[in-house]
Amino acid sequence: MEAKALVEITRPHNCILAGVVGLLGAIVAAGHFPDPTKALLVFLVVTLGCAAGNTINDYFDYEIDRINRPDRPLPRGAMSRRAAFWYSMVLFALGLAFASLISIYALIFAAVAYLMMFLYAWKLKPLPFVGNVVVAGLTAATPLYGAIAVGKIGLAGHLALCAFLVNVAREVIKDIEDVEGDLAKGAKTLPIVIGKKKSAYIGALFAFLTVIASFLPVKAGVGVSYIAMVPVDALILYSAYLILRSQDREAAHLSQKLLKISIFLAVVAFMIASLVR
Ligand SMILES: CC(C)=CCC/C(C)=C/CC/C(C)=C/CC/C(C)=C/COC[C@H](O)COP(=O)(O)O
Ligand SMILES: CC(C)=CCC/C(C)=C/CC/C(C)=C/CC/C(C)=C/COP(=O)(O)OP(=O)(O)O
Numbered sequence: 001m002e003a004k005a006l007v008e009i010t011r012p013h014n015c016i017l018a019g020v021v022g023l024l025g026a027i028v029a030a031g032h033f034p035d036p037t038k039a040l041l042v043f044l045v046v047t048l049g050c051a052a053g054n055t056i057n058d059y060f061d062y063e064i065d066r067i068n069r070p071d072r073p074l075p076r077g078a079m080s081r082r083a084a085f086w087y088s089m090v091l092f093a094l095g096l097a098f099a100s101l102i103s104i105y106a107l108i109f110a111a112v113a114y115l116m117m118f119l120y121a122w123k124l125k126p127l128p129f130v131g132n133v134v135v136a137g138l139t140a141a142t143p144l145y146g147a148i149a150v151g152k153i154g155l156a157g158h159l160a161l162c163a164f165l166v167n168v169a170r171e172v173i174k175d176i177e178d179v180e181g182d183l184a185k186g187a188k189t190l191p192i193v194i195g196k197k198k199s200a201y202i203g204a205l206f207a208f209l210t211v212i213a214s215f216l217p218v219k220a221g222v223g224v225s226y227i228a229m230v231p232v233d234a235l236i237l238y239s240a241y242l243i244l245r246s247q248d249r250e251a252a253h254l255s256q257k258l259l260k261i262s263i264f265l266a267v268v269a270f271m272i273a274s275l276v277r
């Protein structure tokens with residue numbers, strides 16, 4: 001087994017971004033930076049959960065990824081499926097252990113989120129649109145987790161709404177990109193059921209809704225750097241334009257990657273604004 005596969009399979013860039021979003025949720029809910037121990041625990045529970053979710057996802061997606069993503073650790077043989085399964089279980093268990101140190105509510109919330117990630121990878125992904133909503137719901141749960149840890153939701157709800165909308169858009173567009181492999185495994189994703197053009201309209205609609213919702217977090221203290229949301233919203237609208245113009249694999253890949261960049265930029269803008277206000 002390649003040692004680097006243990007890190008690569010977790011998709012560390014997603015996990016770190018998710019951990020920062022959990023922390024951001026705690027900050028905007030509390031209105032200040034939380035207790036450092038609690039902040040670290042929130043970061044660890046979200047990061048470990050995301051790492052476990054990505055790992056179990058690759059375990060169940062082995063056949064699809066052999067077509068769509070042959071360079072990933074499992075299809076290229078860098079790690080066995082059995083090792084990936086037990087590795088994800090260890091990561092889930094570690095996350096729950098840290099969640100138990102926060103509060104009973106934080107433990108229950110994490111357990112439900114982790115279960116949803118397992119169910120998504122095992123059974124829900126092939127269901128048209130349901131899988132997209134589950135993944136987007138999990139990204140929305142991330143800022144809410146930080147808020148739960150500090151005992152109030154507050155303005156983290158705005159971040160959760162934006163996270164949900166932008167990730168529904170991105171998941172639908174990713175499914176347009178992955179039609180070939182999903183067809184081979186018999187997955188009934190939205191583009192396979194209603195066609196790539198109608199799916200592009202749905203993806204673009206959720207991108208537009210994200211831009212509208214992005215004005216809500218102005219109350220979340222992003223007033224100082226709200227100007228930073230202008231390029232973020234422009235990037236989201238450009239992603240929507242790209243997928244409406246063409247639904248081929250290359251256009252869908254660029255559109256979903258630009259949406260991911262917009263997520264990263266938006267999180268940075270919110271984090272700076274919430275810390276400097
Ligand atoms: C206005 C605006 C865009 C606000 C941002 C809202 C916000 C706080 C978003 C954060 C969402 C979040 C928790 C992201 C964590 C990382 C992530 C993208 C998770 C979803 O991953 C599923 C995806 O299918 C993985 O695919 P890939 O990224 O290609 O590995
Ligand atoms: C709220 C708590 C405690 C944890 C949340 C943890 C987070 C951030 C979850 C966000 C959603 C996520 C990363 C789910 C993991 C499963 C995953 C990678 C879904 C997407 O997989 P596919 O739909 O197969 O797409 P790929 O082609 O990228 O594999």
Ligand SMILES: [Mg+2]
Pocket residue numbers: 057058061
């Ligand atoms: Mg997958």
